[in-house]
Amino acid sequence: MLRLHGALTEAAGQLEALSTDLRSRTGAAEAAVFEAQALFLHDPALLAPIEAAILEDGLQAELAIDVVFEDTTSTLETLEDSEIRARAADLRDVQQRLIAILSGDAPPTPGTLVRDTIVVAPDLLPSETAGLASDMVRGIVLAGGAPAAHVAILARGLGIPLVVGAGDTVLQVAPGRETLLDGSTGLVLVEPDEVERTRYLSSPPPPIAAPGPSASRLETGDGRRVRLFANVGSRAEAELALRNGAEGIGLLRTEFLLATLASSHGAVPGEDALAAAYGEIYETMAGLPVVVRAMDAGGDKPLPFLDFGQEANPALGWRGIRVLLDQPDLFAAQTRALFQAAAIHDTDIRLMLPLISNLDEFRRAREIVEQVRQEAGSTLQHQFRLGVMVEVPAAALTADALAREAEFFSIGTNDLAQYTLACDRGNPRVAQLYQVLHPAVLRLIEMSVRAAHAMGRTAAVCGEAAADPDVVPLLIGLGVDELSVGAAKLPAVRQLVRSLDYVELRPRAAEALTLATADEVRALLAR
Numbered sequence: 382m383l384r385l386h387g388a389l390t391e392a393a394g395q396l397e398a399l400s401t402d403l404r405s406r407t408g409a410a411e412a413a414v415f416e417a418q419a420l421f422l423h424d425p426a427l428l429a430p431i432e433a434a435i436l437e438d439g440l441q442a443e444l445a446i447d448v449v450f451e452d453t454t455s456t457l458e459t460l461e462d463s464e465i466r467a468r469a470a471d472l473r474d475v476q477q478r479l480i481a482i483l484s485g486d487a488p489p490t491p492g493t494l495v496r497d498t499i500v501v502a503p504d505l506l507p508s509e510t511a512g513l514a515s516d517m518v519r520g521i522v523l524a525g526g527a528p529a530a531h532v533a534i535l536a537r538g539l540g541i542p543l544v545v546g547a548g549d550t551v552l553q554v555a556p557g558r559e560t561l562l563d564g565s566t567g568l569v570l571v572e573p574d575e576v577e578r579t580r581y582l583s584s585p586p587p588p589i590a591a592p593g594p595s596a597s598r599l600e601t602g603d604g605r606r607v608r609l610f611a612n613v614g615s616r617a618e619a620e621l622a623l624r625n626g627a628e629g630i631g632l633l634r635t636e637f638l639l640a641t642l643a644s645s646h647g648a649v650p651g652e653d654a655l656a657a658a659y660g661e662i663y664e665t666m667a668g669l670p671v672v673v674r675a676m677d678a679g680g681d682k683p684l685p686f687l688d689f690g691q692e693a694n695p696a697l698g699w700r701g702i703r704v705l706l707d708q709p710d711l712f713a714a715q716t717r718a719l720f721q722a723a724a725i726h727d728t729d730i731r732l733m734l735p736l737i738s739n740l741d742e743f744r745r746a747r748e749i750v751e752q753v754r755q756e757a758g759s760t761l762q763h764q765f766r767l768g769v770m771v772e773v774p775a776a777a778l779t780a781d782a783l784a785r786e787a788e789f790f791s792i793g794t795n796d797l798a799q800y801t802l803a804c805d806r807g808n809p810r811v812a813q814l815y816q817v818l819h820p821a822v823l824r825l826i827e828m829s830v831r832a833a834h835a836m837g838r839t840a841a842v843c844g845e846a847a848a849d850p851d852v853v854p855l856l857i858g859l860g861v862d863e864l865s866v867g868a869a870k871l872p873a874v875r876q877l878v879r880s881l882d883y884v885e886l887r888p889r890a891a892e893a894l895t896l897a898t899a900d901e902v903r904a905l906l907a908r
């Protein structure tokens with residue numbers, strides 16, 4: 382038992398050193414892989430049976446670890462879910478580390494590599510990947526593996542192109558043979574001929590698309606594509622979103638960034654500080670789309686550098702787009718910061734406007750944004766999209782007019798329900814009236830989605846409803862294209878969407894629109 386606990390302590394120390402090293406070399410997302418592995422060392426679901434096997438069955442620590450880890454890992458490895466399989470790889474990694482410590486071996490390393498090596502392996506464990514020196518390794522080809530595996534996060538963090546699922550034949554490539562690899566397309570060419578060499582080596586490789594670790598294509602059980610994005614308000618949340626496989630950020634709550642900057646700078650954050658904060662998010666998301674919401678201050682989100690005065694009804698008062706249009710210099714400065722960050726990070730820009738209640742507001746805001754864009758110049762070659770948050774019933778009811786000019790919709794169900802039901806979203810006394818499943822709210826969502834689709838626009842939902850298991854089936858049935866949810870909720874929502882059947886949900890959602898109460902909708906769904 383003493384040996385077991387000695388090994389657990391030693392493993393915890395090694396993992397901490399590894400994550401500290403990775404944090405400085407690559408970033409928090411990569412370090413988090415090993416922080417998560419360290420949690421296994423305290424997990425009673427593993428430790429209790431290991432201790433029992435040692436104490437009651439008289440097994441040696443090594444054998445007890447092997448038996449218990451194998452049992453758990455082999456069950457997880459049979460499951461389809463790519464995240465669960467990634468956890469299995471982590472368990473195997475921890476198992477190997479503990480066994481190495483108990484047998485006095487050095488921590489696992491990939492051995493000696495020569496410069497410009499392409500590593501070919503059946504699969505790699507996270508610590509094997511982290512041990513690869515990125516100045517020696519030009520690429521990794523795995524016969525197995527999955528885009529969701531932690532090897533993908535780590536390879537990306539280390540800047541190493543990776544191809545997974547190349548099949549067993551790749552293992553027959555003899556060492557030393559020249560191989561071409563393109564991580565963005567999955568191309569692996571062994572001993573390319575002259576034509577191929579010229580073709581691939583003369584033009585610079587396309588930038589690596591850098592999908593999130595679990596950012597695999599999400600579909601309902603019957604194959605309807607649903608994009609899964611994350612709502613974030615800080616870099617740490619963006620890192621979690623990436624770890625949890627977001628396809629991008631669907632709602633960056635910039636007022637949270639502004640509040641943090643204001644509290645550290647004590648005043649209105651300057652353009653450069655704000656650009657740096659946006660830049661951190663772009664950098665974290667490494668080329669994945671980021672939908673930035675223009676500052677949504679007021680109502681339940683006061684900001685220290687704005688004077689809201691006394692308002693009898695803050696939710697109906699000076700907030701969202703109204704503040705931005707009344708303070709065009711502030712809005713322009715924030716928009717300039719966004720274009721500055723986008724230029725530095727060479728990325729497309731998606732900006733959305735909060736609390737739009739009529740087309741005129743959208744047009745006035747677009748004018749300010751367009752002027753900044755023209756002045757910024759350097760970002761003109763990047764795709765720019767300006768969208769609208771549908772969170773006021775008036776916007777949903779005139780969604781057809783808005784969709785002609787706004788390039789995408791993101792339905793903010795938190796506010797849409799509040800304003801439709803005349804029900805303060807934060808007041809517990811009226812919480813029982815706050816029902817997103819109320820047919821009134823559902824009809825407004827449906828109108829918005831239909832209007833968006835009629836103009837070829839996408840309709841996302843970024844309110845809490847997008848992660849609510851009671852509401853998601855209806856949103857999918859209503860044809861919502863994208864869900865944007867809290868970063869921690871991504872895995873559960875992904876699993877839920879996979880279990881749904883779009884063809885079956887469509888008529889149910891249509892029927893829900895004809896019902897009178899949220900209870901009736903619930904009963905319909907339970908049927």
Ligand code: PEP
Nearest residue numbers: 772793794795796843844
């Ligand atoms: C919403 O209203 O649904 C929304 C996403 O915006 P917020 O919650 O930030 O008001």
Ligand code: MG
Nearest residue numbers: 772793795796
């Ligand atoms: Mg809102």
